[in-house]
Amino acid sequence: NAGVMQNPRHLVRRRGQEARLRCSPMKGHSHVYWYRQLPEEGLKFMVYLQKENIIDESGMPKERFSAEFPKEGPSILRIQQVVRGDSAAYFCASSRLREGRNEQYFGPGTRLTVT
Amino acid sequence: DQQVKQNSPSLSVQEGRISILNCDYTNSMFDYFLWYKKYPAEGPTFLISISSIKDKNEDGRFTVFLNKSAKHLSLHIVPSQPGDSAVYFCAASPYNTDKLIFGTGTRLQVFP
Numbered sequence: 001n002a003g004v005m006q007n008p009r010h011l012v013r014r015r016g017q018e019a020r021l022r023c024s025p026m027k028g029h030s031h032v033y034w035y036r037q038l039p040e041e042g043l044k045f046m047v048y049l050q051k052e053n054i055i056d057e058s059g060m061p062k063e064r065f066s067a068e069f070p071k072e073g074p075s076i077l078r079i080q081q082v083v084r085g086d087s088a089a090y091f092c093a094s095s096r097l098r099e100g101r102n103e104q105y106f107g108p109g110t111r112l113t114v115t
Numbered sequence: 116d117q118q119v120k121q122n123s124p125s126l127s128v129q130e131g132r133i134s135i136l137n138c139d140y141t142n143s144m145f146d147y148f149l150w151y152k153k154y155p156a157e158g159p160t161f162l163i164s165i166s167s168i169k170d171k172n173e174d175g176r177f178t179v180f181l182n183k184s185a186k187h188l189s190l191h192i193v194p195s196q197p198g199d200s201a202v203y204f205c206a207a208s209p210y211n212t213d214k215l216i217f218g219t220g221t222r223l224q225v226f227p
Binding site for chain 1: 119146147149151156157158159160161164166204206208212213214215216217218219220
């Protein structure tokens with residue numbers, strides 16, 4: 001029973017390049033969340049998606065960041081024209097589609113370094 | 116504005132004793148609370164959760180207590196084991212959304 005998968009685990013980009021982070025949820029999970037952790041801080045919510053829908057993007061920076069969860073394939077977090085301040089660990093989580101409140105299960109994260 | 120606060124950055128406990136990790140929150144709209152454990156270079160691992168309609172939830176060595184009037188929750192680990200050494204994050208979710216608001220974490224060290 002595979003958990004949440006993220007790739008790549010490590011990504012190095014120069015300033016101005018694009019970064020694409022991928023997340024495959026756990027089997028049977030249809031909700032995907034993205035969080036960012038800056039050094040020495042807690043995780044910060046970015047965006048919540050279901051298949052083909054963005055449900056809550058209140059934590060996404062207004063520019064350069066976008067996310068999608070297509071009908072087929074993984075969820076993608078895309079950062080255009082990266083800057084040094086984008087260097088962080090990006091975590092994806094998934095949860096089931098069911099009534100009530102559901103715990104989120106996290107992937108191992110992608111560590112983005114912008115040089 | 117830190118809505119979920121873990122005021123103790125670190126805690127050291129002897130093996131076999133109880134570990135108590137604390138968390139305070141400010142937002143009255145939170146109705147679901149979770150604890151996660153995190154090792155370096157890994158994602159957070161879900162431990163235990165509690166709904167605001169309860170004041171206690173237990174799962175093996177882990178018990179979470181919720182005091183709504185004080186806006187305080189705690190995680191008890193008993194008995195503590197060296198493998199419990201990790202950073203523990205408290206998280207809360209408002210009633211009208213599934214997003215999680217995390218605290219800054221408490222680093223627990225369990226020594227023999």
